[in-house]
Amino acid sequence: xxxxxxxxxxxxxxxxxxxxxxxxxxxxxxxxxxxxxxxxxxxxxxxxxxxxxxxxxxxxxxxxxxxxxxxxxxxxxxxxxxxxxxxxxxxxxxxxxxxxxxxxxxxxxxxxxxxxxxxxxxxxxxxxxxxxxxxxxxxxxxxxxxxxxxxxxxxxxxxxxxxxxxxxxxxxxxxxxxx
Amino acid sequence: xxxxxxxxxxxxxxxxxxxxxxxxxxxxxxxxxxxxxxxxxxxxxxxxxxxxxxxxxxxxxxxxxxxxxxxxxxxxxxxxxxxxxxxxxxxxxxxxxxxxxxxxxxxxxxxxxxxxxxxxxxxxxxxxxxxxxxxxxxxxxxxxxxxxxxxxxxxxxxxxxxxxxxxxxxxxxxxxxxxxxxxxxxxxxxxxxxxxxxxxxxxxxxxxxxxxxxxxxxxxxxxxxxxxxxxxxxxxxxxxxxxxxxxxxxxxxxxxxxxxxxxxxxxxxxxxxxxxxxxxxx
Numbered sequence: 001x002x003x004x005x006x007x008x009x010x011x012x013x014x015x016x017x018x019x020x021x022x023x024x025x026x027x028x029x030x031x032x033x034x035x036x037x038x039x040x041x042x043x044x045x046x047x048x049x050x051x052x053x054x055x056x057x058x059x060x061x062x063x064x065x066x067x068x069x070x071x072x073x074x075x076x077x078x079x080x081x082x083x084x085x086x087x088x089x090x091x092x093x094x095x096x097x098x099x100x101x102x103x104x105x106x107x108x109x110x111x112x113x114x115x116x117x118x119x120x121x122x123x124x125x126x127x128x129x130x131x132x133x134x135x136x137x138x139x140x141x142x143x144x145x146x147x148x149x150x151x152x153x154x155x156x157x158x159x160x161x162x163x164x165x166x167x168x169x170x171x172x173x174x175x176x177x178x179x
Numbered sequence: 180x181x182x183x184x185x186x187x188x189x190x191x192x193x194x195x196x197x198x199x200x201x202x203x204x205x206x207x208x209x210x211x212x213x214x215x216x217x218x219x220x221x222x223x224x225x226x227x228x229x230x231x232x233x234x235x236x237x238x239x240x241x242x243x244x245x246x247x248x249x250x251x252x253x254x255x256x257x258x259x260x261x262x263x264x265x266x267x268x269x270x271x272x273x274x275x276x277x278x279x280x281x282x283x284x285x286x287x288x289x290x291x292x293x294x295x296x297x298x299x300x301x302x303x304x305x306x307x308x309x310x311x312x313x314x315x316x317x318x319x320x321x322x323x324x325x326x327x328x329x330x331x332x333x334x335x336x337x338x339x340x341x342x343x344x345x346x347x348x349x350x351x352x353x354x355x356x357x358x359x360x361x362x363x364x365x366x367x368x369x370x371x372x373x374x375x376x377x378x379x380x381x382x383x384x385x386x387x388x389x390x391x392x393x394x395x396x397x398x399x400x401x402x403x404x405x406x407x408x409x410x411x412x413x414x415x416x417x418x419x420x421x422x423x424x425x426x427x428x429x430x431x432x433x434x435x436x437x438x439x440x441x442x443x444x445x446x447x448x449x450x451x452x453x454x455x456x457x458x459x460x461x
Binding site (some may be wrong): 068 | 193235241245249250
């Protein structure tokens with residue numbers, strides 16, 4: 001049995017119009033994307049809708065993918081988060097979500113799959129080493145879809161400070177995860 | 180934008196935490212200022228880190244209906260679209276303008292099914308989300324319009340009015356796209372006209388930035404000349420709903436609709452057109 005093709009190879013088939021290749025990408029990445037969308041949007045119907053839109057968008061814009069700008073998975077996550085942020089902003093309820101995020105446990109997982117424990121451990125360890133304010137800025141941007149200006153308003157910190165926290169936080173995280 | 184400025188902001192960009200003008204500036208830097216491997220490598224690293232942030236989540240299997248919807252969607256869309264020089268990165272807010280759709284004609288029956296589904300659910304008091312989903316099953320184009328309707332925070336009577344127009348024979352959707360004059364936040368604006376040549380047209384808009392000293396004005400273009408069709412009242416959330424005066428539609432089929440931004444009170448001739456959309460031939 002031959003090993004499964006790399007995502008990049010599968011994406012090449014998508015680029016040629018092979019719908020089965022898109023289905024393969026969906027099989028590989030949908031459960032992680034869906035978990036991400038559930039966490040961001042906190043509603044099953046919205047998460048499903050955005051997941052659909054993500055893969056339809058990937059199909060339509062596959063020629064825009066550039067490997068030099070990240071992996072296929074990162075590209076799909078970028079599309080999914082981008083659309084989720086749009087949805088959050090359209091709801092006009094960002095602040096409500098921020099408050100909810102402080103109170104609620106992560107969204108229920110209807111059919112959990114085995115997590116990548118190693119990746120989880122590394123991420124938790126890395127996040128744990130960040131200064132709390134950097135971590136908070138990243139979380140507000142990542143999970144709640146807030147822009148830096150909105151984080152500044154939400155936390156009361158100067159915009160420049162927020163920008164620095166986001167930049168340093170993500171860079172530090174990258175170093176920790178790479179090492 | 181310099182390479183250093185790009186590098187300073189690329190993390191926030193990958194997180195989706197930049198405001199629209201900032202994000203656009205980064206995209207323009209990547210697209211127009213020649214090869215820059217350092218910038219691309221920084222973007223790749225930031226994206227990978229952002230992607231890793233989701234590693235802490237337990238994967239969750241979506242329902243089988245999600246893939247079924249995707250399969251339907253790509254079947255309708257045919258082949259992947261060719262790359263265009265102006266294509267945008269998928270990582271920046273607001274992505275809504277990518278959803279601005281070209282003028283299209285949709286068979287009336289699809290409006291009927293979609294709108295009936297929406298109308299039934301709205302009237303029966305179910306969630307708008309359910310209405311969207313029902314509409315999506317009927318027709319993508321008509322349901323997109325229905326979704327825009329559902330998104331608008333307008334009162335139920337107006338919504339019902341729009342849905343009724345949607346199902347009338349001959350009704351056409353005219354999507355209005357941003358023009359090059361729509362700079363900054365204006366570029367996010369979009370609109371659709373639900374137009375029936377028998378004398379009814381409704382304008383629905385969203386993402387219209389508040390203009391304390393100016394007004395948005397709707398135009399219809401007929402015989403190469405703009406005809407003022409009224410000022411557009413903007414809600415606090417940037418949404419617009421306007422009913423075009425029927426008498427303006429009796430002088431023949433307009434060739435296009437447009438929205439401009441003008442001094443307070445409007446003008447006789449548009450000066451800064453921000454949205455346009457052509458009416459297709461009968």
